[in-house]
Amino acid sequence: MVLSFPKEDLSRYLDFMNHLAYQWSRPVLSELYLEAELWIYNTDFSFEFAHLLLPNTVYIGGLLAKPAKPLSQELEDFIANSEDGFIIVTLGSILSSIPLLEVLQEMNTAFAHLSQGVIWRCQHSKWPKELKLASNVKIADWILQNDLLGHPIAHLLVTHGGLNSLMESIYHGVPVVGIPLFGDQHDNMVRVEAKNMGIALRIDQLKADKFTRPMKYKSAVMSLSTIHHSHPLLPDQRLGRWIKHVLQAREGAHLQPYTFQQSWYHQYLLYVLLFLSASVLGVIYLCVKLVRTAVFRIRSSGKQKQT
Numbered sequence: 001m002v003l004s005f006p007k008e009d010l011s012r013y014l015d016f017m018n019h020l021a022y023q024w025s026r027p028v029l030s031e032l033y034l035e036a037e038l039w040i041y042n043t044d045f046s047f048e049f050a051h052l053l054l055p056n057t058v059y060i061g062g063l064l065a066k067p068a069k070p071l072s073q074e075l076e077d078f079i080a081n082s083e084d085g086f087i088i089v090t091l092g093s094i095l096s097s098i099p100l101l102e103v104l105q106e107m108n109t110a111f112a113h114l115s116q117g118v119i120w121r122c123q124h125s126k127w128p129k130e131l132k133l134a135s136n137v138k139i140a141d142w143i144l145q146n147d148l149l150g151h152p153i154a155h156l157l158v159t160h161g162g163l164n165s166l167m168e169s170i171y172h173g174v175p176v177v178g179i180p181l182f183g184d185q186h187d188n189m190v191r192v193e194a195k196n197m198g199i200a201l202r203i204d205q206l207k208a209d210k211f212t213r214p215m216k217y218k219s220a221v222m223s224l225s226t227i228h229h230s231h232p233l234l235p236d237q238r239l240g241r242w243i244k245h246v247l248q249a250r251e252g253a254h255l256q257p258y259t260f261q262q263s264w265y266h267q268y269l270l271y272v273l274l275f276l277s278a279s280v281l282g283v284i285y286l287c288v289k290l291v292r293t294a295v296f297r298i299r300s301s302g303k304q305k306q307t
Contacts, residue, residue: 034260037252038242042163044235046170046228047191056255058242060235062228064164065171068150075119075148078138082117085155088148089120091179092160101128106206111137116155119143149174161185161200166192173225175217179203196220 027035037056044061053059071079079086089107104127111118112134122139133139145165148154149172159165161180166188169176176198178189189200198217233241246252259267 037255038246040239040242042167044167044170044228044231046224047166047195049191049194054255054257056252058238060239062167062171063235063239064146065168065235066146068147068172069144071144071147071151075138078117078119079151079153082115082136082153084115085153086117086119086148086151087111087114087156087158088143088145088154088174089118089122089158090143090145090160090165091121091158092162092181101131103203103206104128105131108134108137110206119148121145146172161188161192163188170197170221170224170228173218173222175221177201179206195224197224 039054039057041057041059042061042063044059047061048059104122108131111120114136116136118134118137120137120139121141121143123141124139127133127139146168149157149168154172154174156177157165157169157174158177158179159169161178162185166176166178176192178185178192178198178200179202180186180189180200181203186200192198193200196217197220246255265271
């Protein structure tokens with residue numbers, strides 16, 4: 001018997017089968033992780049805690065940090081009026097586009113009590129009309145953070161704790177006040193405080209005195225900057241050389257640890273634990289049997305003596 005299908009139904013059936021085949025053959029995310037030939041992290045041991053790295057892991061922290069370029073005349077005129085230096089405020093693109101009135105009011109009040117000028121990345125259209133901007137504060141939709149940090153009288157960076165911002169701060173030797181909001185920012189600020197390059201604040205702890213204290217961290221962050229700059233290769237050179245190495249080797253298999261090829265029970269040594277457990281149980285079983293045999297024989301010999 002021969003079955004016939006309309007062309008439309010047959011086409012749908014073939015599409016469905018192709019979809020199933022794709023779903024079955026598509027690798028899961030964990031498998032794709034293991035196939036990576038090179039892992040590149042935008043961090044540096046001037047900021048990161050010292051720990052062991054796999055051969056295919058490369059640190060290129062500070063890739064976006066560069067020597068500062070001249071600022072616009074408008075910014076230079078604003079900075080010239082700040083004898084005690086100036087503060088840079090960048091809290092990420094998400095927060096800068098959300099009109100959080102209480103947060104903006106608290107920060108604006110805190111900045112008004114400072115002797116430094118403040119260059120604050122915040123969208124003009126999102127600034128509340130009922131909130132009067134402090135006289136020493138200048139807001140801008142976009143700022144060249146790296147160039148501002150490289151200015152000779154940059155006093156402080158107020159940041160959400162993004163890794164790029166922190167690496168640029170280390171590069172230019174500027175202390176940090178971090179206000180972590182989500183994601184890896186909390187983890188990054190743990191390192192900031194551990195390295196003594198600044199302090200971390202909750203968003204409800206924004207007071208004026210918090211922005212004057214970080215100058216005591218200047219020497220520590222300058223030491224980190226020295227460590228960062230003393231690396232034998234620049235970040236872009238490290239990146240280029242490692243990529244060239246992997247391309248010339250045609251693959252990075254020689255850098256991948258053998259553990260990536262092992263099954264999960266091999267990685268966790270479950271077969272070793274099973275062998276040791278079986279051995280211990282076997283010894284315990286033999287000991288129990290020997291004790292029972294000895295007790296039985298002692299009792300048997302005692303009964304024979306009584307008779």
